[in-house]
Amino acid sequence: MKMMMGIEVHCQLSSKSKLFCSCSTDTKDKNPNENTCPICLGFPGSKPKVNKAVIDYGIMVAKALNCKVAEKMYFSRKSYFYPDMSKNFQITQYEIPLAVNGFLEIDGEKIRIKRIHIEEDPAKLVHKGGDITTASYVLIDYNRAGMPLLEIVTEPDFTTPKQVRLFLEKLSSILEHLGVYEAEREASLRVDANISLEGGERIEIKNITGFADVEKALNYEIVRQRGLLRMNMKVERETRHFDADRRVTKSLRKKEYEEDYGYIFDPDLAEVEISKEWLNRIAAKMPELPDQRVQRFVKQYGIDEYQAKVIVYTDKNLADFFEKCCERYKNAEKAAKWIITYLLKSLNWHSISIKQSKVNVDSFIEFLELMDSNTITERYAKELIKEYVDTGISPKELIKGKVKSLSEKDLKDIILKVLEENQKAVQEYLQGKEKSIEFLIGQVLVKTKKQADPKIIRKILLSCIEK
Amino acid sequence: MIEIKTVKEFVENADSIDFDDFISSVIEKCEKIQSKYQPFITINKNHAKPKKGLIHALPVSVKDCICTKDLQSTAGSKILEGYIPPFDATCVTKIKQQGGVIIGKTTQDEFGFGTFNVNSKYAIPKNPFDVERSCGGSSGGAGCITAAADFPHIAIAESTGGSITAPAAFTGTYGLTPTYGRVSRYGLIDYANSMDKIGVIAKSTYDIALMLSIISGYDPLDSTSADLAEQDFTKFIGKDIKGMKIAVPKEYFGEGVDKKIADLIWEKIKQLESLGASYEEISLPMTKYAIPAYYIIAVSEASTNLAKFCGLRYGLHKQLSGNFDEYFASVRSQGFGEETKRRIILGTYARMAGFRDAYYLKALKIRTLIIQEFKKTFKSFDIIAAPSMPVLPLKFSEIENLKPIENYMMDILTIAPNMAGIPMISVPAGLINGLPAGLHLMADHFNEAALIKASSSLEGLE
Amino acid sequence: MKDYWKIDEKLVEHIAAVARLHLTEEEKKKYASQLEDILQVFKQIDDVNTENVNPSFHPIEIKNRLRDDEEKKTEWDPLANTKHKEEGYFKGPKIV
Numbered sequence A: 001m002k003m004m005m006g007i008e009v010h011c012q013l014s015s016k017s018k019l020f021c022s023c024s025t026d027t028k029d030k031n032p033n034e035n036t037c038p039i040c041l042g043f044p045g046s047k048p049k050v051n052k053a054v055i056d057y058g059i060m061v062a063k064a065l066n067c068k069v070a071e072k073m074y075f076s077r078k079s080y081f082y083p084d085m086s087k088n089f090q091i092t093q094y095e096i097p098l099a100v101n102g103f104l105e106i107d108g109e110k111i112r113i114k115r116i117h118i119e120e121d122p123a124k125l126v127h128k129g130g131d132i133t134t135a136s137y138v139l140i141d142y143n144r145a146g147m148p149l150l151e152i153v154t155e156p157d158f159t160t161p162k163q164v165r166l167f168l169e170k171l172s173s174i175l176e177h178l179g180v181y182e183a184e185r186e187a188s189l190r191v192d193a194n195i196s197l198e199g200g201e202r203i204e205i206k207n208i209t210g211f212a213d214v215e216k217a218l219n220y221e222i223v224r225q226r227g228l229l230r231m232n233m234k235v236e237r238e239t240r241h242f243d244a245d246r247r248v249t250k251s252l253r254k255k256e257y258e259e260d261y262g263y264i265f266d267p268d269l270a271e272v273e274i275s276k277e278w279l280n281r282i283a284a285k286m287p288e289l290p291d292q293r294v295q296r297f298v299k300q301y302g303i304d305e306y307q308a309k310v311i312v313y314t315d316k317n318l319a320d321f322f323e324k325c326c327e328r329y330k331n332a333e334k335a336a337k338w339i340i341t342y343l344l345k346s347l348n349w350h351s352i353s354i355k356q357s358k359v360n361v362d363s364f365i366e367f368l369e370l371m372d373s374n375t376i377t378e379r380y381a382k383e384l385i386k387e388y389v390d391t392g393i394s395p396k397e398l399i400k401g402k403v404k405s406l407s408e409k410d411l412k413d414i415i416l417k418v419l420e421e422n423q424k425a426v427q428e429y430l431q432g433k434e435k436s437i438e439f440l441i442g443q444v445l446v447k448t449k450k451q452a453d454p455k456i457i458r459k460i461l462l463s464c465i466e467k
Numbered sequence B: 001m002i003e004i005k006t007v008k009e010f011v012e013n014a015d016s017i018d019f020d021d022f023i024s025s026v027i028e029k030c031e032k033i034q035s036k037y038q039p040f041i042t043i044n045k046n047h048a049k050p051k052k053g054l055i056h057a058l059p060v061s062v063k064d065c066i067c068t069k070d071l072q073s074t075a076g077s078k079i080l081e082g083y084i085p086p087f088d089a090t091c092v093t094k095i096k097q098q099g100g101v102i103i104g105k106t107t108q109d110e111f112g113f114g115t116f117n118v119n120s121k122y123a124i125p126k127n128p129f130d131v132e133r134s135c136g137g138s139s140g141g142a143g144c145i146t147a148a149a150d151f152p153h154i155a156i157a158e159s160t161g162g163s164i165t166a167p168a169a170f171t172g173t174y175g176l177t178p179t180y181g182r183v184s185r186y187g188l189i190d191y192a193n194s195m196d197k198i199g200v201i202a203k204s205t206y207d208i209a210l211m212l213s214i215i216s217g218y219d220p221l222d223s224t225s226a227d228l229a230e231q232d233f234t235k236f237i238g239k240d241i242k243g244m245k246i247a248v249p250k251e252y253f254g255e256g257v258d259k260k261i262a263d264l265i266w267e268k269i270k271q272l273e274s275l276g277a278s279y280e281e282i283s284l285p286m287t288k289y290a291i292p293a294y295y296i297i298a299v300s301e302a303s304t305n306l307a308k309f310c311g312l313r314y315g316l317h318k319q320l321s322g323n324f325d326e327y328f329a330s331v332r333s334q335g336f337g338e339e340t341k342r343r344i345i346l347g348t349y350a351r352m353a354g355f356r357d358a359y360y361l362k363a364l365k366i367r368t369l370i371i372q373e374f375k376k377t378f379k380s381f382d383i384i385a386a387p388s389m390p391v392l393p394l395k396f397s398e399i400e401n402l403k404p405i406e407n408y409m410m411d412i413l414t415i416a417p418n419m420a421g422i423p424m425i426s427v428p429a430g431l432i433n434g435l436p437a438g439l440h441l442m443a444d445h446f447n448e449a450a451l452i453k454a455s456s457s458l459e460g461l462e
Numbered sequence C: 001m002k003d004y005w006k007i008d009e010k011l012v013e014h015i016a017a018v019a020r021l022h023l024t025e026e027e028k029k030k031y032a033s034q035l036e037d038i039l040q041v042f043k044q045i046d047d048v049n050t051e052n053v054n055p056s057f058h059p060i061e062i063k064n065r066l067r068d069d070e071e072k073k074t075e076w077d078p079l080a081n082t083k084h085k086e087e088g089y090f091k092g093p094k095i096v
């Protein structure tokens, strides 16, 4: 069945002040409506003034997404009534946005970027006495109102919901590398996803936060719409909302009529001319981008491209973490393997990022070195890393008392003892019964209380038998 | 109590007055005037000692659409009844810094929507020349108090399409509409942001020049404020107008213009000639397209500006009931007056998908042509002279019978210069049957100096 | 082609809904006829050739009015002008 999927991503940019006023964008631990002024609250007589840094940031993102930046751009008023809108119009861009016609490559496939524009964020609503469909009234906190948003609109080029998630992860990493965005902020990246299946109308799922949720919402929609179409039922054009707890999409009210936004140029704002000099100034300060970093990781650390991509695209902080480890810990491949396979898994299990976790470079290196010195086995390390991510206690502390340090000589003594006690199995092995060696390894493991690495046991065992 | 009548004398002798006595007698006079002519929505009775400055202790009235901190500002709308702005408009800050005293907020058509100041559920100002007649609008209160006050006073007014010129002409006062961007709009409750201009109504050209010097200048808070240094406009008072070239556009003397007014204006033009200026008749063929283009732009912008009024953060409140569509509609239907609703509907229509290109975008292009026509004229001329209004102050009973479109056509002489953002001044031209008429002088962008020279040269000639 | 210059009660009703205004039947009728009058006069802008004419967003050309990214706290009470408040929040009507 043919399927069309596209997204609109709203990312909050990390300028110090809001898009059109000097209120702080740092809303953490703030009282409701503390970060407001007559401008972001749209009080009569107040006038907006554009924050230059936001345009700088927008140009950086446009360049990173291979877009064409406008020579002149304008702000428009998009009129619609809603309690989260302080003016009942949103200042956004319409005819001539900041940038158009770019792309982002996901595993060799180009996802086209239609446009990037700058707009203001609406306020945050708390639905009192229920959810959006059942509340009896709303509480409004305008701290978020007027925060700078970058809206990135793709063409409907996605082929799977997973690809959408990968796109969002990579996009987020790009924004972080550019230093224009804080992934940790609440609702710093919100997605409207469009999906239509052949034979059905376009469905829009509004305001999904969290990359995994976007994937889940789209997967749910595919199943739902397919079901409807199979039963010859209509998929009508509508806007839906993703219920993250129940993992389903729900229909928002069907409006009696399409909202008519009645765009006009915002007469309080002047056109913005983006000169060559301005573009050059930005180009000169563009930092290393994720794709470049992946290539460097392959070259510099000798890890494979797949590993480099996971580390870099997941999260800029993870890539920074990896590089810091490699400064002092020379086995980059081993570091990469343990970061991707085990550390990341534990972090994901807790749904936290490396920055939010208690893991740090020193203790992680310590952890790797415990394996290198055979103090702990790989098998035990897999257990230990979970505890380490949970508690943040240094691995050395964690194993105190649990593992008596097992030197190679101790291990050899144990092995010799096992050989002595199991002469029969040794004979069988020498007669060609391969499996007997596994039995012997098992016996050693029992004696070492599983604190030795089976690979090393095998090596010593074999050398002893051959003697 | 107050012997000094002119602003000039007053500011020169400001140190010798007892402020408390002075201001209480001014407020008393205002209340008397209010009961007779109704120029105010709010009379301000709380006065701290004013600062020393260019207009120390001078009474200043402010049109109600201009925000005054801690003093009700409604823009003439019931939807803003009780609204107490948390900040002063930039021009008000400047006035206070120079010692001006805000005596009250003058009445107006709701949000500036009108030519006769009858579109308001607050006070409708009555013309001091004849209380059966309108003061003009939308800054009717500003014209009214200026004409009625027998104490030194200057009015801060505002014009989008002619709202300073109309009341100045109808009340026999001077009214300056500065170049768009000359005076900061920060703190002005918007009508149509790309055309709104704060200006002055006063009793003499000197008063106009003095106040313009105070309120003009670049304001970083207003993105459309012109990046020009402050300057003293009083230095152009009484300057020679020898060699000044005046254009007289035939479209401004044609159909719909009262013949008696046209004759009076010609007399004034001849007076300017006798003072050394020369004139030539010209044509401004874009004039007739100005009204539709102006109204389309104005209502498009206005209908978005007015969306914020929905009974939530300020202004008219009702018990929360129904969903937001129902609640907002119920507050808005109650709070807005008839003309405001008409303009919201027209403006919402002009912006709608499908109609937008034919109306809104087309009107923006016509504005370009109108600006070009003026620019071309000002290559050969210093000022344009015309009547301010096509009619003498109308009776309220006459206004009642005007259809909306006939009402809009009354702006025929003021719309084009207003949408082009050029500066203009209405100068009292004398009385016809005991009613005032105005001479309208227009100049190129930022050439207020020419207007002040020409206007002041006519003073004292009668 | 659509006739841009025609307006009827049904259209007025739709516009009023978009603008969140309740109109009585009488008002709809009145506004429709008044707007019809107005549009008949406004129609003449169709006569103006605006090919290759740029729209003017303001009477004077203004560009690049930008502020530096500096934060400043406003000391004020944002809730001072409203009765609809609860625990520092504005209180508003429900969505559905």
Ligand SMILES: [Mg+2]
Pocket: A092, A119, A151
């Ligand atoms: Mg958007």
Ligand SMILES: [Zn+2]
Pocket: A018, A021, A022, A023, A035, A036, A037, A038, A039, A040, A041, A146
């Ligand atoms: Zn703010």
